[in-house]
Amino acid sequence: MKWLDDIEQAKSEGFDDLEGRADVPGQALAESRHWARTLFAQGMSPYDAGRPVRRAVHRATKAAPDLLRHEYDVDDLHLSIVEGRSFALVVVARASLDVLALPEEERAPAIARIAKALFHPVCVSGGACFRFPERIEEGTFFSTNPELDPRLLGAWQDRLDAGIRGGELVFLAYKRLPWMAGFADPSSWLREGERIDQKPRFRFPFRSSRSRRKKR
Incomplete structure (x- = not known):
């Protein structure tokens, strides 16, 4: 997956620790907070008041x-969320849940429980919407809607992916809104720029705001 490859490349280049939210450009911070509210269940957001969170950024390269990146603990889970402008990758630390150490018949139910706890119920209704393969092992990936290309999603809840990577359980969510065409530029997110968390307002270019329709 391109998104996972991008993260691995960024790790090799390095992340810079942040002192606090103020170090994130205002527009990127607004978008990040919007998607945290949208994707995660109540009490699971990295922006919940009073929650200690370690943050770092990777600024775009070629x-x-x-x-x-957000790293924090919630409900006995150590989470690392790496988000770009068009996706959010959630990594559940192996020390919190070692899926591969469980008997095979317990792996899918355990993943479903974590998904139900982490994500907005619109996305994971009842915690059983993943199409699990017969065997879950290292390198296995699965989805709620594997036939739908992420680039063609109508909205974020249309597809959520998950899998086992490096022994850890990971979830991949796509930041898609119904009115969006394609994905926003991933290399201009940490600069002040255009917002994507609300629908733009369109105006008629030649109509004066004071003009009125003639009465008939």
Whole structure:
């Protein structure tokens, strides 16, 4: 997956620790907070008040895009969320849940429980919407809607991916809104720029705001 390859490249180039939210450009921070509210269940967001969170950024290079990383603990889970402008990757630390150490028949139910706890219920209704393969092992990936190309999603809840990578459980969510065409530029996110968390307002270019329709 391109998004996972981008993250691996960014890791090799390095992330810079942040002192606080103020170090994130205002527009990127607004978008990040919007998607945290949209994707995650209540009490699971990295922006919940009073929650200690370690943040770091990777600023875009020729090989990897802008990325923002949050690391924090919630409900006995250590989470690392790496988000770009068009996706969010959630990594559940192996020390929190070692899926591959479980008996095979317990792996899918355990993943479903974590998904139900982490994500907005619109996305993971009842915690059983993944199409699990017969065997879940290292390198296995699965989805709620594997036939739908992520580039053609109508909205974020149309597809959520998950899998086992490096022994850890990972989830991949796509930042898609119904009115969006394609994905926003991933390499200009950590600069002040155009917002994507609300629908733009269109105006008629030649109509005065004071003009009125003639009465008949």
